Amino acid sequence: MAKRIDVSGLTAYYGSHKAIDDISMTVEPRSVTAFIGPSGCGKSTFLRTLNRMHEVTPGGRVEGKVLLDDEDLYGAGVDPVSVRREVGMVFQRPNPFPTMSIFDNVAAGLRLNGNYRKSELNDIVEKSLRGANLWNEVKDRLNKPGSGLSGGQQQRLCIARAIAVEPDVLLMDEPCSALDPISTLAIEDLIGELKERFTIVIVTHNMQQAARVSDRTAFFNLAAVGQPGKLVEIDDTERIFSNPSVQATEDYISGRFG
Amino acid sequence: MDISTKTHDAPPPPPQPRPAPAEQKRAARGATRPGDRIFLGLTRGSGILLLVIMAAIAVFLSYRASLAISKDNGNFLTTFEWVTAGLEPRFGIAVLAVGTVVSSIIAMAIAVPIAVAIALFLTHYAPRRLRGPIAYVIDLLAAVPSIVYGLWGALILVPHMNGLFGWLDDYLGWTGIFAWDEGAPRAMLTVGILLAIMILPIITNVSREVFRQVPQMHEEAALALGATRWEVVRMAVLPFGRSGVISASMLGLGRALGETMAVATVLSPDFDLHASLLNPGGGTFAQNIAAKFSEADEFGRDALIASGLVLFVITLLVNGAARLIIARRKEYSGANA
Numbered sequence: 171m172a173k174r175i176d177v178s179g180l181t182a183y184y185g186s187h188k189a190i191d192d193i194s195m196t197v198e199p200r201s202v203t204a205f206i207g208p209s210g211c212g213k214s215t216f217l218r219t220l221n222r223m224h225e226v227t228p229g230g231r232v233e234g235k236v237l238l239d240d241e242d243l244y245g246a247g248v249d250p251v252s253v254r255r256e257v258g259m260v261f262q263r264p265n266p267f268p269t270m271s272i273f274d275n276v277a278a279g280l281r282l283n284g285n286y287r288k289s290e291l292n293d294i295v296e297k298s299l300r301g302a303n304l305w306n307e308v309k310d311r312l313n314k315p316g317s318g319l320s321g322g323q324q325q326r327l328c329i330a331r332a333i334a335v336e337p338d339v340l341l342m343d344e345p346c347s348a349l350d351p352i353s354t355l356a357i358e359d360l361i362g363e364l365k366e367r368f369t370i371v372i373v374t375h376n377m378q379q380a381a382r383v384s385d386r387t388a389f390f391n392l393a394a395v396g397q398p399g400k401l402v403e404i405d406d407t408e409r410i411f412s413n414p415s416v417q418a419t420e421d422y423i424s425g426r427f428g
Numbered sequence: 429m430d431i432s433t434k435t436h437d438a439p440p441p442p443p444q445p446r447p448a449p450a451e452q453k454r455a456a457r458g459a460t461r462p463g464d465r466i467f468l469g470l471t472r473g474s475g476i477l478l479l480v481i482m483a484a485i486a487v488f489l490s491y492r493a494s495l496a497i498s499k500d501n502g503n504f505l506t507t508f509e510w511v512t513a514g515l516e517p518r519f520g521i522a523v524l525a526v527g528t529v530v531s532s533i534i535a536m537a538i539a540v541p542i543a544v545a546i547a548l549f550l551t552h553y554a555p556r557r558l559r560g561p562i563a564y565v566i567d568l569l570a571a572v573p574s575i576v577y578g579l580w581g582a583l584i585l586v587p588h589m590n591g592l593f594g595w596l597d598d599y600l601g602w603t604g605i606f607a608w609d610e611g612a613p614r615a616m617l618t619v620g621i622l623l624a625i626m627i628l629p630i631i632t633n634v635s636r637e638v639f640r641q642v643p644q645m646h647e648e649a650a651l652a653l654g655a656t657r658w659e660v661v662r663m664a665v666l667p668f669g670r671s672g673v674i675s676a677s678m679l680g681l682g683r684a685l686g687e688t689m690a691v692a693t694v695l696s697p698d699f700d701l702h703a704s705l706l707n708p709g710g711g712t713f714a715q716n717i718a719a720k721f722s723e724a725d726e727f728g729r730d731a732l733i734a735s736g737l738v739l740f741v742i743t744l745l746v747n748g749a750a751r752l753i754i755a756r757r758k759e760y761s762g763a764n765a
Contacts, residue, residue: 226651228556255654265645269667278663279653328649335653 172199172369173239173256173338175220180234181398182212182219184227189215191398193234195388197339202361202370204380204407207390208422212399213373216390217341220371221257222250238338255283258337262344264324266316266331273312275327279335294334302330303360322353329360333368340364342372346379358383377423381411389419486740493734496727504734508699510716512728521735523699527616527710528739531691532684534620534705535627540677542624543631548661550632551639563636570629578693581622582614586694589613589621593706608706614696617705619712622690627680634679638672639665671754678750685743688714713739 175197182190190212197203205213218224219232222243236243243253266275276295280286286294295312299305304326308319316327325345332340342361346354361383364370374380380387388404403416414420496512497504500519507520546566550559590613597608646664655663692715696708711719717732724732 221652223648223652226648251654251656253654254652259652261645261648261652263645265643265649267646267649267663267667269670278650282653282655282659282663331649331653 172367174199174237175339175369175371176235176237177220178235178237180216180219180232180236182215182224182230182232185229187396188398190219190390191400193401195401195404197369197371198386199369200365200367201385202365202372202383203386203388203404204384205371205373205388205390206375206377206380206422207399207402208392209375210395210399211390211392213388213390214343215399216401217343217371217373220339220341221259222253223259225250255279255335256337257339257341258332258335259341260325260328260332260343260345263348264321264328266319266324266327268315268317270316271313272308272316272319272327275316276330276334279331283335295330298330298334299327301333301364302326303356303363304330320353322349322356325349325353325357326360329357329364333364337368339369339371342370344373344375347375354379377411381407387411389414389416389422391418391422489733489737489740492730493737496730496734499727500731508701510699510720510731512720512724512731517727517731519731521713521738523701524711524713524716524735525738525742526701528685528712528714528742530705530710531616531619531623531712532681534617535623535684536677536681538621538624539628539631539680540673543628543676543680544635544673546628546632547635547639548665550636552657552661552665563633566629566632569625570633574626574687575689575693577622577626578690581618581690581694585622586613586618589618593617596706604703605705607704609704611708612696613706614694614708615704615706616695616702616710619691619695620705622694623684623687626687626690627683630683631673631676631680634676635669635673638669638676641672642668674750674754678747681746682743685739685746686714687712688718691715692718 177196178194180190180193181188193216205217207213215224220236220243222232224230224232232244234244238253238256242248243257266272267278270278273295276298277286277291280291280294296305296309299308304323307323308327316324319327325348329340329345346357349357358379361370361372365385372380372383384407386404387407387410389402389410390399391402392399402418403410403414405414410419411423414423499517500507501516502509502518502520504520506522507518508523510519511517512519546562550563554562593608593613593615594610596606596617600606601608642665646668647660650660650663691712695711695715697711697715697719698709699711700709702709713735717736721729721732
């Protein structure tokens with residue numbers, strides 16, 4: 171079930187270094203929101219605060235609020251483990267578990283969450299692989315290791331693994347940057363289908379990709395190296411790419427810097 | 429030196445006679461410059477030297493062993509005796525083989541789980557500032573000479589085993605394996621415990637290195653699915669480190685199989701098989717050789733060398749088995765990720 175994300179006054183640190191400063195935004199359910207901006211502007215860090223992965227990094231800590239519908243992810247007594255079961259994530263480099271088969275990779279999250287009968291597991295795995303447009307390519311070799319697939323297939327396997335547990339939100343951290351154009355296209359098509367069911371946030375360095383897949387786009391920037399990253403603006407993608415309200419956004423998009 | 433011989437990208441030199449086929453082949457392999465040739469020679473030589481040494485040991489052991497075994501009046505594999513002096517020598521390795529294997533199994537059963545737990549604690553649970561000091565102490569444990577372990581075992585460990593042995597006898601004595609006749613606890617279990625302490629550091633250190641090399645992205649994959657710290661360990665760390673832990677255990681096992689002084693100091697040996705691990709007696713290959721070598725005549729030494737050959741073979745078999753285990757699930761090993 172897709173949920174709305176409401177971020178207010180979010181600041182994240184690595185030790186004493188402030189990585190992102192005072193970010194507020196709203197992400198609508200069943201939409202794709204793209205984060206763009208130059209390297210080091212904190213868009214990946216910000217993404218990782220949305221499922222509390224930021225604090226896994228030594229020294230990582232967060233101030234501010236992230237509301238998932240009405241539940242504060244950083245509220246007292248909220249278990250980061252349960253947050254991550256509601257907010258799934260796909261990483262830059264495909265990272266299927268190398269020691270598991272394709273089937274077990276997709277079932278990994280389910281097995282964490284509870285006891286499923288074999289038949290239920292089979293159904294969910296098939297549904298998730300179909301959902302990731304991978305079923306036809308792997309249905310005959312579900313027991314083979316996931317690391318034997320191509321890079322693009324591995325990334326779709328990771329998406330299948332993430333959606334198998336039916337998260338509310340799906341975070342994608344440059345999911346196509348390690349892939350060739352054809353695999354990238356397959357993932358972009360998939361994102362278009364997945365937004366019917368999930369709230370999707372995607373970080374990308376590829377502005378054409380942001381323009382192709384997203385409904386809304388957020389532009390992040392930093393004043394100088396070592397300065398914290400800030401949200402410059404967030405608006406409908408069409409508007410960001412045609413007529414942004416901030417000059418820096420237009421400079422970045424038209425290739426004048428970054 | 430002419431620059432054109434140093435760079436690959438240099439334009440081709442003016443026409444020259446075609447190089448002979450052999451030269452062409454060597455050029456293709458890239459070993460044409462003196463540094464490459466010297467390095468190739470060194471590495472190849474080292475590899476060959478290793479094989480020659482192994483072969484020399486095997487030949488030496490086999491030759492001397494065959495001299496002794498051909499004059500054995502008992503059965504070399506099944507005789508429960510070790511008499512090499514006199515006209516009718518009778519000796520067999522049954523007791524030694526069983527003792528060696530049993531003491532090593534006990535040591536492994538105790539040391540591997542503890543070592544893996546320590547390694548996991550150091551890599552995934554301990555506060556960062558404690559990791560260094562704890563790892564250092566474990567390294568120190570590996571630096572203690574084995575005779576010191578033996579003395580500690582004989583003077584401290586043995587007297588303190590009575591309580592454990594009594595408890596085991598009370599509750600598990602009915603199995604026979606843990607029956608105790610209240611003799612001095614210079615028995616296989618004590619040896620196994622001492623060996624476990626001795627092999628703990630090497631298994632811990634190698635396992636720690638392996639666990640440290642689990643790629644961050646696999647652990648993050650598990651975390652992002654909502655795995656707890658233990659579930660991350662179970663899903664990503666242990667499977668990835670499995671073959672490394674097996675290798676680490678084999679290193680430890682190698683030491684346990686061959687350990688001499690510590691066993692000789694602690695064990696009160698005899699040449700019988702004992703069902704109980706708690707009653708004194710039995711022996712190991714290395715302990716037997718150390719105990720008898722100085723007083724043995726030439727034939728007696730050949731007999732001991734024959735027992736050494738068996739230990740050599742057992743070690744080879746164990747290593748082969750470990751390699752099989754590692755190879756069987758190679759495509760899942762994570763090495764190809």
